Amino acid sequence: MNGKRSKKDLAAADWAQQWARGTTDLAVFALTPEGRVSSWNPGATSIYAYQPDEVIGQHYSMLFPEDARSQETLESELNHAIERGSCAIEGWRKRKDGSVFWASVVTTVLSGEDGSLQGFVKVVRDESDKRQAHDAVIESERSFRLLVQGVTDYAIFMLSPEGNVSSWNAGAQRIKGYASDEIIGSHFSRFYLPEDIAAGVPQRALNTAAREGRFEAEGWRLRRDGSRFRAHVIIDAIKDEAGTLIGFAKVTRDVTEKLEADQVLEQTRAALLQSQKMEAIGKLTGGVAHDFNNVLQILRGNLELMTSRYGRDEWLMTRLVNALDAVDRGAKLSSQLLAFGRRQALRPVSVNLASMIRGMDDLLRRSLGETILIETVVSGGLWNAMVDTHQLENVLLNLAINARDAMPDGGKLTLELSNTMLDDRYVRTLSDVPAGQYVMLGVTDTGTGMTADVLERAFDPFFTTKPEGVGSGLGLSMAYGFVKQTGGHIRIYSEVGQGTTVRIYLPKSSVEAHEPATNANVAVMGGSETVLVVEDDLKVQATVIEMLTGLGYGVLKADNAEQALVVLGSGVHVDLLFTDVVMPGTLKSPDMARRAVQVQPHLKVLFTSGYTQNAIVHAGRLDEGVELLSKPYSRADLAFKVRHVLGSPGDSFPNNDVRQRQQGKASELDILVVEDNELAREALTELLATLGHRAVAAGTASQAFAQIARHRFDVLLTDVNLPDMPGTDLAAQASSFCPGLIVIFASGAPIEEDDSRAFTWFGLLKPYTFDDLQAALREVLDGSDKRASLG
Incomplete structure (x- = not known):
């Protein structure tokens, strides 16, 4: 019997050795009772990379990483095998090159017939891939937990199939106000409004998710403090591999700000449309007001001129006053249009x-x-x-x-x-x-x-x-x-x-309050200064000139900005530039005014307009230092504003024509004006007409001789520099044709004394003032033969 058993055992041992030698994916090797390697199969060589002669006879601790070679660890593994007959563990093992792998190790005790310990058999499998997959799953789960817990903008939590809360993230606590220990285990319906609970809204949401796999909606929800917020809610059904419902995943986002933003956007769109409509109408009304105010200015100016002339005709005065009242109503309407269109010139x-x-x-x-x-x-x-x-x-x-x-x-x-x-x-x-x-x-x-x-x-x-x-x-x-x-x-x-x-x-x-000036009823003030009127509407221009002339001022005119600069550069002294803001041409009125002040630094500027656009008004305010007289204006408005800008006392007179009270107008003179600059020539002619004299103009010496041949003149007023002959030569020849002719030389430089001149002459230094011109003519009227340069 014993011999047969021995044969069977030998046969089994032989079979086991053959199996071990033929196995390459498992390391199979034997250990002595002391733990030394006594056999080594090809699978062990494949996994550990040691050859049999390198490992047989060595203690099996060489197969452990350095940090796992403690005596306690080694003895614990073998002792567990002895106690139970075998021991299955997993752990890190080391290859020949020092790299480690995750191993599944089964240690089986080898016993003799008498039960004595003969050694151990170890079967080792390389489970590195399985370990990596396991670690990946663990890491994924850990990352997911961290992700869910780290999200604060979304409330993410789990529900049981019955709707009880089973998990709670930081976002849920932030949005809803509950800590996890306050809410886990309670039913999720506590977040709903009482009327929604009464209507069965929470349960319908779960039923829909269970039936269709997903539920999504928006609605009002309650926070812990009782306040409401607008929530976007998604409920997903969670099922196991068999399709059994095991719970719900619920994601809630607070969209209150988004809802408010949408409402604000809608309101902003409506406000933008309204603003665009108002802006379009404002531009239209502003343009209409400009032309309308020019018409009103013509009406008002001419009506007021008529009232000053026919003030004793009661019947006519009644109708003129009615017409002026109508102009006032039109002016108020125009002002309201400009106010709506935000085109007023404000002085805040x-x-x-x-x-x-x-x-x-x-x-x-x-x-x-x-x-x-x-x-x-x-x-x-x-x-x-x-x-x-x-x-x-x-x-x-x-x-x-x-x-x-x-x-x-x-x-x-x-x-x-x-x-x-x-x-x-x-x-x-x-x-x-x-x-x-x-x-x-x-x-x-x-x-x-x-x-x-x-x-x-x-x-x-x-x-x-x-x-x-x-x-x-x-x-x-x-x-x-x-x-x-x-x-x-x-x-x-x-x-x-x-x-x-x-x-x-x-x-x-934050500035101290401005004390408004009191309005006192004062008489209309005029003056004798020279005013250059720049206005492209010729009817408005004629009316304004008539009004200013009636106030005693010397008036020059220009139809546009370019002409105005020519007049100012001609040498004629101008005290006040009175210009419309909106002018045709490439040169705008404000630019013209700046250049005009450079030409004549003493010059005062007064703008007028029925519609300022953005020329002198910016950010709704009249530019600093700018004076504006809005159209339509009355004679009294014009008189007050002109005197205000000029800053001198002037003369007070209610209605009479100033020209009738001018001093020095004892006689009229026939004057030949010779000036090659057309605008300067025209301006000087108008000034002389304002002073009550008869003036004839010529642009060259040749034209002057033609006029002398036809008319007799008292005075020759000539520029020194003429295109075809010096003014001094023209004067010498003209005086021989017209005995007693008095000559006034207009020049930018003093005229040199010349005893050979056989005529009376005076010098008028450019730029000359209205008063300078009057003084020169007064000398002529006084018959003085003084040869002096009047500058």
Whole structure:
């Protein structure tokens, strides 16, 4: 029996050795009881890279990495095998080249027939790929957990099939306000509004996700503190390999800001469309106002000239006054159009609005009548505002009249002044209103109020709910344009039957309040200075010249900017340049004015226009140092503004023609003017006509001789430098033809004395003033033979 067993054991051992020698993907080797390698198969060579002679007889600890070779580790592995008969473990092992691999090791005890320990058999498999895959899965799961927990913009959490919360990330805590220990285990319906819970919305969401695999929607949800937020929600059903529902993944995003942004965008688009519409209408009205104001200027100027001439005809005066009233109404309409179009020339100053309103108290009470109570409420510590006071008074008066019309049976008008701050959130939809500090002027009535449709169109020009013929429909639109041009903001609040509130927000000023000058009724002031009128509309030009001449001024004219510079460069002294802002040609009026002052540094400049465009008005304000007389203007307006710019006292006279009171006009002279510059020649001729003399002009010496052959002249006024002959030679020959002819030489340099000249002469040094010219002619009239250079 024992022999047969031995044969079987030998056969089994032989089979095992054959198997080991034929196996290349498993390391199979034997250890002595002491742990030394006693056999080594090809699989061991393939995995560990040691040849049999390199490892047999060596302790198996050489197959471990350095950090795993402790005696305790080695004994523990073998002892576990002895205790159980075998031991299966995994761990790091080392190859011959020092590299490590993850090994699955099975150690089996070899025992003798008597149960004694004969050694161990080790079967080792290289599981590096499996380990890498395992590590990748572990790392992926770890990364996913970190990702989910690191997301703060999204609430990501798991639900059980019943809808109870089973996980909770940092984003969920941030958005919903619950810590994980407060929420895990509770039903997710607690995030819904009570009315949604009553309607079964949470359960329908789970049912849809379970049935279709996914549910997506937006709705209002509750935070821990009870506040609401707009949520975009996705619920995905989670199923196992068998298709059994094991829960839900829920992702919630707070889209409240996006919703608000969408609403702001929509409001901004609407505001942009409104702004574009207003801008288009504003450009149209501005252009129309320019031409309209020129027409009104012609009408007003000629009507006022007629009133000064026919003031004693009562019947005619009545009609002239009516016509002037019509011009005033047209001027007001034009002004409102320009205000709406933001084309006014504003002069904003620092204003105490409380003082301004107190100053308007009597005017407002007279305008509103006794049936309307006016109450003014002023907050303490009121700031000053930066605004054009005159225009704001017009706006306030228009708003008060609108309020009166909305209260036909009487009521209450409340004027409120307070400091306010328009923050970034408020101005988000207002592209043209910067955030900052403002002074609020509120006008509230207890009238009929406005419907939503009327409120939407309230600022549109010519829109009105009043009967035909009552009101122009420009009051609110004018207020809108003025406030926008000032850099402020205007808002209307109204409810039918409850009344209307208009709130105007004006920029705060840190400058001390400006004290307005008091308007005193003074007589119309004229003068004797020389004014150059630059106007391309010839009818307007003729009217203005007549008005200025009637005020006593010497007047020159030019049709455009280029002509004006020629006149100024000719040597004729000009005290005031009175020019339209909008002129044809490439040279614009402001540029012309700057060049004119370089030619004659003493020159004063006064602009006039019915529409300034952006020539002298920038950011809604008249440029610093610029003087403007807006068309249409009255004779008194013109007289006041001219004297204001010239800065000298002038002469006071209400209606009489100044030319009738000029001194030195005892006699008329026949004067031959010889000047090769056409515009200078024309200007000088007009000046002489203004002084009451008869003047004939020539451009060359040859033309002058032709005139002398036909006429007798008292005075020859000639330039020294003529294209065909020196002026001195012309004078010598002309005096021989006209005995007693007196010569005035106009030159940029003093005239040299010459005793050979057999005629009386005077020198007029360019540029000469109106007074210089008068003085020279007075010397002629006095018969003086003094040969002096009058500079």
